[in-house]
Amino acid sequence: MRIGFLLVLLSGIGLAQAAPPQTLRVDIQHAGDAKSERYALERVVVxxxxxxxxPARPIDTTNRGAQKFEVVDPDSGRVLYSRGYSTVFGEWQTTDEAKQMQRSFQESMRFPMPAKPVLVKVYGRDANNGFSPLWSVRVDPQALDVERVARPAPARPIAIRRSGDSSHKVDLLLLGDGYTAAxxxxxxxxxxxxAxxxxxxxxxxxxxxxxxxxxxxxxxxESGVSRPxxxxxxxxxxxxxYDIFGSERYVLTLDNRAFREVAQYAPYDAVEIMVNGETYGGGGIFGQFSTVAADNDWRDYVFVHEFGHHFAALxxxxxxxxxxYASADTPRVEPxxxxxxxxxxxxxxxxxxxxxAATPVPTPWPKAEFEEHERQIQARRKQLREQRRPEAEMSALFREEQAYTDKLFADAPYRDAVGAFQGANxxxxxxxxxxxxxxxxxxxDAFCDLCAHAIDQIIDLYSTAP
Structure with missing residues (x-):
């Protein structure tokens, strides 16, 4: 019955006749602390x-991600597939906790099934933000310990929007969590x-x-997700x-295996996890997944914003x-x-x-006025959470905050210009x-021109020929 369902699904998205390769997933453990990291193979799954x-864009040339993996033919040295990505471990590594202890996080690398054994190489950013090799593992798709038997699908994917063959489309999976059968x-x-x-x-x-x-x-x-x-x-x-790394609004999953075991029953290049909750929250990891609290008043904004992180590494x-997590106030290299x-x-x-040519760099903007108002907003926001006030009050605060910002920026001399506005990251x-x-x-309610261009480049990676 499962096979019959898969054939119907694949036929509907134009994959059944094309006979693409199977999908191979390499699950790893990424461990360390603030000053060190190491890797270990967990399992290989078909x-x-x-x-x-x-199939026309196997090599990622966008230079995105804190890390990158390559699938390499060990005989010729040719790179068969590559993708940039970021990790939960990478964010945790900049937290105070990482200065005091070691932790391990799960990650996955997915790529088309190779015909013979390959080397999977992992790279990270060096001191100059170039990619340097960190770890490699030999993967034999025919090895006896490769997991090949999928469990019956726990649920059926529903086509929200179907534009054509997955091989030339971005497949976005909206993965729900915290929803009961009712x-x-x-x-x-x-x-x-x-959508x-x-x-x-x-x-x-x-x-x-x-x-x-x-x-x-x-x-x-039970309805809803955990909020410790x-x-x-x-x-x-x-x-x-909620409460990832102690941040009350930060929503992620640290259980990579659980989320991949569900997601594998739908075609996907990108995954947004929709949690059934009204408290403001979300998160996004480039090349892994993004999240949104789907009952919050600001869900539309959070959904698109976090998807920008996950999909385009914004x-x-x-x-x-x-x-x-932290970022250096005095960076020494270009991000x-x-x-x-x-x-x-x-x-x-x-x-x-x-x-x-007429735009000054750095570009003036009403920075002092903005920051003074933000100090007041953030103090009130903290108080609302400490007092566990109704979520409607937080939503009202955010509306007030955005209204002030829109009014402040309305008459700014370089309101629509591309330049370099101090304050970011x-x-x-x-x-x-x-x-x-x-x-x-x-x-x-809109991306700037540079972010829109960056998103277009990733859409091209998944949907067009070079």
Whole structure:
């Protein structure tokens, strides 16, 4: 029965006749502390669905991600497949906890099944933000310990938007967590609404035909996900919860195996985990997954913002909200993220070709007024959480915050210019963002030009020929 369902699914997305390779997943453990890291192979899995990726773009040339993996033919040395990505471990490594103890995190690398044994090589950023080799492992797809038998699908994926063959589309999976069997209609309705929102924001709006969207949720016994800071603990289908790294709004899963075991029953290049909760929250890891609290009043913004992290490796441009992980205030090298710069040499700005000759660099903006108001907002925000006030009060505070910012920026001299605006990447002074306003800076409703361009490049990676 499972095989019959898979054939129907594959036929519906144009994969059954194309006979793509199977999907191989390499699960690893990534461990260490603030000053060290190491890797170990956990398992190799043949996923139940064929490879959904773009056969014309096996090599990632975008230079995104804190890390990169390559699948290499050991005989010729030829790179067969590569992708940049970031990790939960990489974020944890900058926390205070990482200075005091060691931890291990699960990660996965997925690629089309090779015909013979390959080397999987992992790279990380060096002191100059170039990629340097960190670890490698030989993977034999025919080895006896490769897991090949998939369990019966725990739920059926639903086609929210179907544009064509997965091999030339971005397959986005909306993965629900915290929904009971009685709440499946609620999940599907919210998934459709969030997908509609995504394709109302440029550049996704203009590139909607390049996407397939799937929705999949495994029912859980109790409604909602865990929020340990309030004593709430629930069984989870993916491991997603609030309070990651001690941040009350940070939602991730640290159970990579659980989320992959569910996600593998739908074609996917990107995954957004929708948690059934009304408390503001979300998160995004490039090349891994993103999350959103799907019942919160700000879900539309959080969904698209966090998807920007996960899908296109966009950096946060804000710097006034507290975060659990750190960024240097005095960077020594240019960051690899496409939408922030250290402005080490104003004569050679990262996005110089988009800056008008009349725009000064650094670019003036009402920074002092913005920061003074933000100090008040963040103090009130902290108080609301400490007093466990109703979520409606937090939503109202965010509306007030955005209204003030919009009014403040309305008459700014370089409101629509591309330049270098000081304050980004969690730092008030060390980094610069390309435009005054963007979804990666405030709760605005649009991406800046640089972020939109960066998103377009990743869409091309999954949907077009070179």
């Amino acid at each position: 996923e139940p669905l064929p490879w959904p990726g773009n 709440e499946m209609d609620k999940f599907q309705a919210r998934a459709r609404a969030l 509609d929102r995504l394709f109302n924001v440029s550049p996704f709006k203009e590139r909607a035909a390049d996407f397939n969207v799937w929705a999949l949720a495994v029912p859980v016994p 800071s309030t004593g709430v603990h629930h069984v989870s289908a993916t491991g997603a919860r 950096a946060d441009e804000y710097y006034t909200s507290p975060v659990a 690899w993220e496409p939408n922030v710069t250290a402005l080490l040499d104003p004569r050679h700005l990262k996005w110089q070709d988009r800056v008008a 969690y730092s008030a002074t060390g980094y610069y963002r390309p435009q005054l306003q963007c979804m990666m800076f405030t709760r605005a």
